[in-house]
Amino acid sequence: xxxxxxxxxxxxxxxxxxxxxxxxxxxxxxxxxxxxxxxxxxxxxxxxxxxxxxxxxxxxxxxxxxxxxxxxxxxxxxxxxxxxxxxxxxxxxxxxxxxxxxxxxxxxxxxxxxxxxxxxxxxxxxxxxxxxxxxxxxxxxxxxxxxxxxxxxxxxxxxxxxxxxxxxxxxxxxxxxxxxxxxxxxxxxxxxxxxxxxxxxxxxxxxxxxxxxxxxxxxxxxxxxxxxxxxxxxxxxxxxxxxxxxxxxxxxxxxxxxxxxxxxxxxxxxxxxxxxxxxxxxxxxxxxxxxxxxxxxxxxxxxxxxxxxxxxxxxxxxxxxxxxxxxxxxxxxxxxxxxxxxxxxxxxxxxxxxxxxxxxxxxxxxxxxxxxxxxxxxxxxxxxxxxxxxxxxxxxxxxxxxxxxxxxxxxxxxxxxxxxxxxxxxxxxxxxxxxxxxxxxxxxxxxxxxxxxxxxxxxxxxxxxxxxxxxxxxxxxxxxxxxxxxxxxxxxxxxxxxxxxxxxxxxxxxxxxxxxxxxxxxxxxxxxxxxxxxxxxxxxxxxxxxxxxxxxxxxxxxxxxxxxxxxxxxxxxxxxxxxxxxxxxxxx
Amino acid sequence: xxxxxxxxxxxxxxxxxxxxxxxxxxxxxxxxxxxxxxxxxxxxxxxxxxxxxxxxxxxxxxxxxxxxxxxxxxxxxxxxxxxxxxxxxxxxxxxxxxxxxxxxxxxxxxxxxxxxxxxxxxxxxxxxxxxxxxxxxxxxxxxxxxxxxxxxxxxxxxxxxxxxxxxxxxxxxxxxxxxxxxxxxxxxxxxxxxxxxxxxxxxxxxxxxxxxxxxxxxxxxxxxxxxxxxx
Numbered sequence: 001x002x003x004x005x006x007x008x009x010x011x012x013x014x015x016x017x018x019x020x021x022x023x024x025x026x027x028x029x030x031x032x033x034x035x036x037x038x039x040x041x042x043x044x045x046x047x048x049x050x051x052x053x054x055x056x057x058x059x060x061x062x063x064x065x066x067x068x069x070x071x072x073x074x075x076x077x078x079x080x081x082x083x084x085x086x087x088x089x090x091x092x093x094x095x096x097x098x099x100x101x102x103x104x105x106x107x108x109x110x111x112x113x114x115x116x117x118x119x120x121x122x123x124x125x126x127x128x129x130x131x132x133x134x135x136x137x138x139x140x141x142x143x144x145x146x147x148x149x150x151x152x153x154x155x156x157x158x159x160x161x162x163x164x165x166x167x168x169x170x171x172x173x174x175x176x177x178x179x180x181x182x183x184x185x186x187x188x189x190x191x192x193x194x195x196x197x198x199x200x201x202x203x204x205x206x207x208x209x210x211x212x213x214x215x216x217x218x219x220x221x222x223x224x225x226x227x228x229x230x231x232x233x234x235x236x237x238x239x240x241x242x243x244x245x246x247x248x249x250x251x252x253x254x255x256x257x258x259x260x261x262x263x264x265x266x267x268x269x270x271x272x273x274x275x276x277x278x279x280x281x282x283x284x285x286x287x288x289x290x291x292x293x294x295x296x297x298x299x300x301x302x303x304x305x306x307x308x309x310x311x312x313x314x315x316x317x318x319x320x321x322x323x324x325x326x327x328x329x330x331x332x333x334x335x336x337x338x339x340x341x342x343x344x345x346x347x348x349x350x351x352x353x354x355x356x357x358x359x360x361x362x363x364x365x366x367x368x369x370x371x372x373x374x375x376x377x378x379x380x381x382x383x384x385x386x387x388x389x390x391x392x393x394x395x396x397x398x399x400x401x402x403x404x405x406x407x408x409x410x411x412x413x414x415x416x417x418x419x420x421x422x423x424x425x426x427x428x429x430x431x432x433x434x435x436x437x438x439x440x441x442x443x444x445x446x447x448x449x450x451x452x453x454x455x456x457x458x459x460x461x462x463x464x465x466x467x468x469x470x471x472x473x474x475x476x477x478x479x480x481x482x483x484x485x486x487x488x489x490x491x492x493x494x495x496x497x498x499x500x501x502x503x504x505x506x507x508x509x510x511x512x513x514x515x516x517x518x519x520x521x522x523x524x525x526x527x528x529x530x531x532x533x534x535x536x537x538x539x540x541x542x543x544x545x546x547x548x549x550x551x552x553x554x555x556x557x558x559x560x561x562x563x564x565x566x567x568x569x570x571x572x573x574x575x576x577x578x579x580x581x582x583x584x585x586x587x588x
Numbered sequence: 589x590x591x592x593x594x595x596x597x598x599x600x601x602x603x604x605x606x607x608x609x610x611x612x613x614x615x616x617x618x619x620x621x622x623x624x625x626x627x628x629x630x631x632x633x634x635x636x637x638x639x640x641x642x643x644x645x646x647x648x649x650x651x652x653x654x655x656x657x658x659x660x661x662x663x664x665x666x667x668x669x670x671x672x673x674x675x676x677x678x679x680x681x682x683x684x685x686x687x688x689x690x691x692x693x694x695x696x697x698x699x700x701x702x703x704x705x706x707x708x709x710x711x712x713x714x715x716x717x718x719x720x721x722x723x724x725x726x727x728x729x730x731x732x733x734x735x736x737x738x739x740x741x742x743x744x745x746x747x748x749x750x751x752x753x754x755x756x757x758x759x760x761x762x763x764x765x766x767x768x769x770x771x772x773x774x775x776x777x778x779x780x781x782x783x784x785x786x787x788x789x790x791x792x793x794x795x796x797x798x799x800x801x802x803x804x805x806x807x808x809x810x811x812x813x814x815x816x817x818x819x
Contacts, residue, residue: 120636188647192640200636205626208607209616223603226643227596230651234658241750246740249662249747265666265743270658273589277654309616317607321600325593557626560619581622 020117020201022549036122037548038107041129043439045103048129049096050514052136056091059084061507068500070481078480079167082151085478086168087142089154090176093282094183095136097424101289102187102225103132105431106194106218108439112538113215115203115556115578117549119193128193131186138179145171153478155279158250158271162243173243177236184229184236194222203537205558209313210577212536212562213306216313217292220320221285228281228324235274242266272334276327283420284323288316290427291358294380296562297430298362300534301377302369303573305563307361315354315361322351332403341400348398352391359388370566370573374532375449379430382457383423390419393468408478411471414464422460429456429513436517437531441544442524448516452509459506466495535576536562591660595653599646641788645795648758652799655754656806659747664818671815672744674808675731681724682804688717689797692766692790699783707786708773714793715766718759725752748807755800762792 025031032040063084065073076084107125111118119125142149151167152160160166161173168176198211198219211219238249248266299306306312328336328344362384371377393415397403406412429452436444470492475482482488530539542552556578564575571585620626634642663669695710697703729749737745769785806814 121640188644191647192643195643196636196640200630200634200639202629204628205620207614207616207629208610209614226647227599227650230647231592231654233651234654237750237754238658241739241746245746247746248740248743249658265662265668267662267665270661270665273661274654274658277589277592305617310611310614313611317604321604324596559626561616563617564619575619581619 020120020122022118023122024548034126036118036126038111038119038122038125039439039546039548039550041125042104042107044129045099045107045132048133048136049099049104052091052140053096053100055140056088056096057507057510059088059091061504063088064500064503066480068497079151080148081480082153082478083149083167083172086151086153086156086176087139087149090180091139092421093154093286094180095139097286097421097428098187098225098282099132100428101286101424102194102218102222103129103190105214105289105293105435106190106222108435109214109538110194110197110218111201112438112541112546112550113212113536114198114201115206115537115551115558116197116201117551117555120197120201121189121193124189125193128186128190131182131189135179135183135186138175138182142168142172142175142179145175148172150176155272155275156239157275158239158242158266158268159252159254162239162251163254174240177240177243180236181233181240184233187225187229191222191226194218195226203555203558206537206577209310210558210561212292213295213309213312213316214289214292214536216316217289217295220316221288224281224288224320224323225285228278228285230278231274232278235271235278238274239271269331269334269336272331273327276330277324279330280327281320281323284319286420286424288320290383290424291316291319293431294362294383294427295358295365296536297376297380297427297434298365299563299565300434300532301374301380302366302371303565304365304369305561305565307364307367308357309561309563311357312361315357318354319351319358322347322354326351329398329403332400333407338400345398345400349395352395352398355391359384359391374433375444375446375453376430376434376532378450378453378457379426379433382453383426383430386418386426386457386460387423390415390417390423394419405474406471408476409471410467410475410477413477414467414471417464417467418460422464426457429453432517434532435538436520437527437544438538438541439545440521440524441527442520443527443531444520444524445516448512448519452513452516455509455512456506459502459509462502463499463506466499470495530576533574535560535564535574537577540576540578589657589661591657592650592653595649635784637784637788641792645792648795648799651754652751652803655747655751656802659751659806660814660818662743662747663815666743669815670742670744671811672732672737672742672748672808673735675728677724677728677731678804678808681721681728682800684717684724685721685797685800688714688721689790689793691717692786692793696783696786696790699779699786702779704773704779707779707782708770711766711770711773711786711789714789715763715770718763718766718793722756722759725756728752744807744811751803751807755796755803758796758799762789762796765789765792 023036025035031037035041035044062075063081066076066081107119147168147170149168150156150161150172152173156173156176162169198215202211238247241247242249242251248264250268250271251266252268253264295306295312326344326347328340329348332341366381393411397406397412397415433444433449436442473488473492475488475492482493527544529541529544532539537556537558538546540556541550557580558577559580560575560577562577566573567575569586571587575584691710691713693710695707695714698706698708698710729752732745732748739746739749765785766789769782769789772782772785
C-alpha cells in the first residue's frame with residue numbers, strides 16, 4: 001500500500017504555518033546558477049565537492065604509485081609528494097566530506113524533511129554556495145602559484161608550514177589559509193540557515209522529537225561546526241599574519257635552524273591547540289550527519305522502527321558536547337603537560353560510550369527486522385563494520401602510552417581512513433542511492449551499484465587493513481621513499497605494492513559509480529514518488545523531483561514520528577508522517 | 589582554552605536544558621490522537637531573523653573567546669611580555685561607540701512609536717558614530733606604531749590589531765544593514781516593517797559594544813593583572 005491510497009481517504013487540514021516569500025526565477029541562470037532554491041544549491045554543493053574530491057582522489061593514486069612502485073614510476077618528486085599529501089587531506093576532510101554532508105544533504109533534506117518550503121534565508125544560502133565555490137577555486141589556484149601548493153601536511157603546523165624549505169611556502173600556504181577563511185565565512189552563512197530552519201520553520205506537528213535522525217545529525221553537526229570553525233579561522237588568520245606581516249603568534253625563535261631569526265616567543269603548540277579545537281569536532285561534524293543518515297537508512301530498509309530513538313538523539317548531543325573536550329589527544333607527542341595527556345585520554349575513552357550506544361541501537365534495529373538488501377542498506381551495513389573496526393583502533397590510539405610509539409606510523413593512517421574517510425563516504429554513497437530517486441525521479445542501476453559496493457567495501461579493507469600492520473612494524477608516515485633500512489622488512493614493500501593495486505581498483509570503481517549516476521539520469525527506471533515506501537516527508541511530495549517550494553499548495557501536517565514501520569495491527573508496513581490516525585487502515 | 593571552554597559549557601548547558609524540557613516525558617512513538625490537529629511546533633517568541641542573529645552572535649562570541657584564549661596562552665608562554673600603553677583615544681573611541689549604540693536604541697524606539705524623524709536621526713547618528721569609532725581605532729594603531737609598538741616586535745600590539753580588525757569588520761557588516769534601513773526610511777517604507785530590522789541592528793550594536801569592552805579590558809585596562817595571573 002502506498003501513500004496515494006491514504007490521500008484518497010482523508011482531507012488533511014492546512015498546516016497554517018507562516019508562508020515564505022520565494023523567489024521563483026524564470027530564466028535558466030536564475031533557476032540553476034544564481035538559484036535560491038535549497039535543492040538546487042544542494043546539487044551545486046554536491047557537484048563542486050565531487051569535482052574537487054576527484055582531484056584529491058587522483059592525488060592519492062599518484063601518491064600510492066610512488067609508495068607502491070618507487071623504482072618504476074617517477075611521477076612526483078619528494079616535495080610534490082608532500083604537497084599531494086597536504087592537499088589530499090585538506091580537500092577530503094573539509095572541501096568534500098563537510099561540504100557534501102552539510103551543504104549537500106543539509107540543503108536538500110532539511111526543508112523537505114522538516115516540511116517547509118525552503119531555507120529561512122534563501123539569499124544567504126545562495127551566497128554560502130558561492131563563497132564555497134570561490135574557496136575551492138582559491139584552493140585549486142594553489143596548484144598553479146609559484147612554488148606550488150603547500151606541503152606542510154593538512155594540519156599546517158607552524159613553524160614548518162611558513163618556514164623556508166617547506167614546499168609551497170611562497171604562495172601555496174597563503175592560498176590555503178585564505179581559501180579556508182573564505183570557506184568558513186561561507187559555511188557560517190549556510191550553517192545559520194540550517195540551524196534556524198530546523199528550529200524555526202518546522203511544519204505543524206513536527207515536534208523536535210518527531211524529527212528524523214538525519215535532521216538531528218545534520219543539526220548537531222552544524223551547531224558544532226558553527227562553534228568549532230572559528231578556531232580554525234583564528235588559527236588561519238594568525239598564521240597568515242605570521243607569514244605576511246612577520247608577527248610571532250606561533251613562530252618561535254629559530255636561531256641556527258633557518259635564516260629566520262627575528263621572531264621570538266611564538267608558540268607552535270598554541271597553533272596545535274587551536275587547530276585541534278576545530279580538528280577533533282570536525283571528525284564528528286562529518287560523523288554525526290553520517291550517524292543520522294545511517295539510522296534512517298537502516299530503519300527504512302529493515303522496515304523497523306529505530307531502536308531507542310530518544311537515546312539516539314541524546315547520544316548525538318553527548319558526542320557533540322564531548323567532542324569539544326578531547327582535542328588534545330591529537331597532541332600527545334607535542335610536548336604538552338603530561339597530566340593533560342591523562343585527562344584527554346580519559347575523555348577520549350568516555351566518548352566511546354555514546355558512540356557504542358549508537359552502534360548497539362543500529363544492530364538492535366536490524367535484529368529481526370525485515371531486512372531488504374537494497375543498495376542503501378548494503379552501504380549502511382558496510383558503514384557499521386567499517387566504523388566499528390576504525391573505532392576500535394581508535395581505542396588503542398586514545399591511550400597515551402600506545403599512541404606515542406604509533407603516532408607517526410601508518411597505524412594512524414589506517415585508523416583514520418577507516419573511521420573518518422571510508423565510513424562516512426560509505427554513508428554518502430548509501431544516501432545517494434537512497435535519495436537519488438527523489439532528486440532525479442529515476443532509480444540507479446542495481447547491478448552497477450552492487451559492483452560498486454562490493455569493490456569499494458572489500459577494496460578499502462584491502463587498502464587500510466594492511467596499513468595497521470605496516471604501522472605496527474614502525475613504518476613512518478609522510479615519507480616519499482624508504483630506501484634501505486634495517487627495521488623495515490621486505491614484505492612491507494610487497495604490501496605497499498598490494499595496497500597500491502587495491503587503491504587503483506577502488507578508484508576505478510568510483511568511476512563506475514559516476515557512470516551510473518549519469519547513465520541512470522537518462523536511462524534509469526522511473527522511480528515514482530516513494531520507491532522505498534518510506535515515511536518521512538520528502539517522499540510524500542506531490543511531484544518528483546519536488547518543485548521549488550517543495551509541497552504544492554498546502555504544507556504537510558505531521559501526526560507521528562518517522563519510524564512507523566510494521567506497526568502491529570496496521571495493514572501497510574509503513575505509515576507516512578503526514579497520515580492522520582483516522583486514515584490508517586487497520587486489520588479487521 | 590579555558591575561556592572558550594567556559595563559553596561553550598554555558599552555551600551547551602542552556603541548549604541541553606532547553607532540549608531536556610522538549611524531550612522529557614515525550615513518547616515520540618505515540619501518534620497524535622484521532623481527530624486532533626497537531627499543535628504548531630515552533631516558538632512564537634522568536635522570528636527567524638531574530639533567532640538567526642542570536643545564533644550569529646553565538647558564533648561571533650566563540651570567535652572572540654578563542655581569540656582571547658589564544659592571547660592568554662601566548663601571554664603565558666612568552667619569555668617576556670611587554671604591555672601596551674593606554675592611549676587616551678581609546679577611552680574616546682569607547683565613548684563614541686557607546687553613543688552610537690544608544691543612538692540605535694533611540695532609532696528603535698522611534699520605529700516602534702512610528703516617529704520617522706527619530707528613527708532616521710538615530711540610524712544616521714549611530715552610523716556616523718560607528719564610522720568615527722573605526723577612524724579612531726585606526727588612529728590608535730598609528731599612535732602605537734609611532735611609539736614603536738610594531739606588529740613583529742610586540743605580540744600585544746599584534747593581538748590588538750588582529751582583534752580590533754575582526755571587531756571592525758563585524759561593525760562594517762552591520763553598517764551595511766544600517767545603510768539598508770536608512771535607504772528604506774528614505775523610500776517611505778512603512779515603519780512597522782522597519783521595527784524588526786532596527787531592533788536587530790540595535791541588539792547587534794549593543795553586543796559588539798560589549799565585545800569591545802571585553803577586548804578593551806583584556807588588551808589594555810586589565811592586561812597587567814591578567815599577565816600576573818597567567819604567570
